[in-house]
Amino acid sequence: MEVQEPLEMFAPPEAEAAQAIQSNKMGVQPEGRLLFTMSLPVVISMLLQALYNIVDSIFVTRLSEDALTAVSLAYPIQMLMIAVAVGTGVGMNALISRRLGQRRFDEASSAATNGLFVLLLSALAFLLFGLFGVRPFFNAFVADDPEIREMGIEYLTICCTLSFGVFLQIGVERIMQAQGKTVYTMLMQLTGAAINIIFDPILIFGLLGFPRLGVAGAAYATVGGQIVAMLLSFFLLFCTKHDVRIRLRRFRPSGAIIRKIYSVGAPSIVMQAIGTVMTLAMNALLIAYTTTAVAVFGVYFKIQSIVFMPVLGMTSAAMSIIAYNYGARCKRRMLRTWRLTLYASLVIMIVGMLCFQLFPGQIFSLFEASDEALRIGMVALRIISPSFVLAAVGITNSTLFQAVGRGVYSMIMSLLRQLVALVPAALALSLLTHNLDRIWLAFPIAEAFSLAVSLFMLHRVRRTILDQLPALAAPRWRNRATTAQRRHDGATAP
Numbered sequence: 001m002e003v004q005e006p007l008e009m010f011a012p013p014e015a016e017a018a019q020a021i022q023s024n025k026m027g028v029q030p031e032g033r034l035l036f037t038m039s040l041p042v043v044i045s046m047l048l049q050a051l052y053n054i055v056d057s058i059f060v061t062r063l064s065e066d067a068l069t070a071v072s073l074a075y076p077i078q079m080l081m082i083a084v085a086v087g088t089g090v091g092m093n094a095l096i097s098r099r100l101g102q103r104r105f106d107e108a109s110s111a112a113t114n115g116l117f118v119l120l121l122s123a124l125a126f127l128l129f130g131l132f133g134v135r136p137f138f139n140a141f142v143a144d145d146p147e148i149r150e151m152g153i154e155y156l157t158i159c160c161t162l163s164f165g166v167f168l169q170i171g172v173e174r175i176m177q178a179q180g181k182t183v184y185t186m187l188m189q190l191t192g193a194a195i196n197i198i199f200d201p202i203l204i205f206g207l208l209g210f211p212r213l214g215v216a217g218a219a220y221a222t223v224g225g226q227i228v229a230m231l232l233s234f235f236l237l238f239c240t241k242h243d244v245r246i247r248l249r250r251f252r253p254s255g256a257i258i259r260k261i262y263s264v265g266a267p268s269i270v271m272q273a274i275g276t277v278m279t280l281a282m283n284a285l286l287i288a289y290t291t292t293a294v295a296v297f298g299v300y301f302k303i304q305s306i307v308f309m310p311v312l313g314m315t316s317a318a319m320s321i322i323a324y325n326y327g328a329r330c331k332r333r334m335l336r337t338w339r340l341t342l343y344a345s346l347v348i349m350i351v352g353m354l355c356f357q358l359f360p361g362q363i364f365s366l367f368e369a370s371d372e373a374l375r376i377g378m379v380a381l382r383i384i385s386p387s388f389v390l391a392a393v394g395i396t397n398s399t400l401f402q403a404v405g406r407g408v409y410s411m412i413m414s415l416l417r418q419l420v421a422l423v424p425a426a427l428a429l430s431l432l433t434h435n436l437d438r439i440w441l442a443f444p445i446a447e448a449f450s451l452a453v454s455l456f457m458l459h460r461v462r463r464t465i466l467d468q469l470p471a472l473a474a475p476r477w478r479n480r481a482t483t484a485q486r487r488h489d490g491a492t493a494p
Helices: 014-022 029-061 065-103 104-132 135-142 146-161 165-177 182-205 215-239 256-287 293-329 331-358 360-365 371-384 387-403 408-435 441-464 481-490
Strands: none
Touching: 029 065, 029 215, 029 293, 029 371, 029 408, 065 104, 065 135, 065 146, 065 165, 065 215, 065 256, 065 293, 065 387, 065 408, 104 146, 104 256, 104 293, 104 481, 135 146, 135 360, 146 215, 165 182, 165 215, 182 215, 256 293, 256 387, 293 331, 293 371, 293 387, 293 408, 293 441, 331 360, 360 371, 371 408, 371 441, 387 408, 387 441, 408 441, 441 481
16 A cells, blocks of 8 residues: 655745755756766666676576576576665655755655665565575476576575675665765666676686686676675765765664655565566466577566666656655656656667667577577567567656655556566467467567556646646756856946
């Protein structure tokens, strides 16, 4: 159930709102420039994340197709870890941004501290799964293929037991994003990606005197990059100046704050965890045809992230801007930011779709695909990629919903798209056609259904929330040179 704060509880009077938005670039800088400068570091960092996932798979394929299948089967659990971390971070981001927009700095700091606390508890839960749950998980999928099973167990156990790095790193990233300091986010992710890319071949193949670890080397390179990025994030958080401060002394968890974090964060977790359920279901469906189809699906998820990550990075920055201006009750800036994000998302998705349509063979050849994998992969990319354009609208609308505290709408959209539509459509196509190639049609079908629901919910949000906001004019952005010149002109005027 959504916990929605009444608008009047956090809407300052107009004079206070004007003062609040003057104090932060998210309230005064031109929306286009602001969205670009805030999103560029996030987009770069998320592209790096996508890149090192792809590099990971490219090196793993050099071992064998079975190794790629093992890593692909482990991927849904890694997605679940990211879902919990990012979902909690989304809730932190939205709450911190609103409190900063209201100039309630102590409450923003308390939200950040409580958010890091629950992220640490989440890492503990995955550590326990890594110790006791990984083997039963793989036995459920590949009990009759011991080579794939043992490689998968080895890989996923390492990723789960050492997951504290990614949880805390993502938490600090969201704290920085809520303050508009997205360059720090880029530095963290650049560091993690560099460590991963450098050590992937070294640990997988035993270069430079290191032992040959195989898929375990890929796992150690991944968690090593995450832990180093976490350490850098703590340095930036505690050793540089911020509006938000982490107070560990006399810290006590606040149930009220944690509930507010998860009123937005829980739907985001569910939305992304639905992706885990979908991937598990699709893997179970595809493995009935061939294990190669599972490997192809795993590769598809890695390469489609090159298209989706820039959009997700941009919408992450947009959510901070929209949430800040929602707290400051600046409707015009909210809507303009949303529109700019939508247009940019559409452009990115169209470019990605064209690449997948024109060069599917070249893309899959990067992974040393067998003839069978190449044939399956080319068909999959050409059928799925048109759905990217539809997804651009849904993702942008979800950002608006989350920024105004209606994250449950985003959760409903994902439920409809990935459980109510995608998996049943894939199952129906499989049963009716008995043709692997037809299963991929489930993706555009699901995205079209989700888009229709998204537009209906957008109408409701506009009517119940946006239309209730006053048309408070946003102050114009003036750089220092312009301001100084105007003061000089005023002082010298006759």
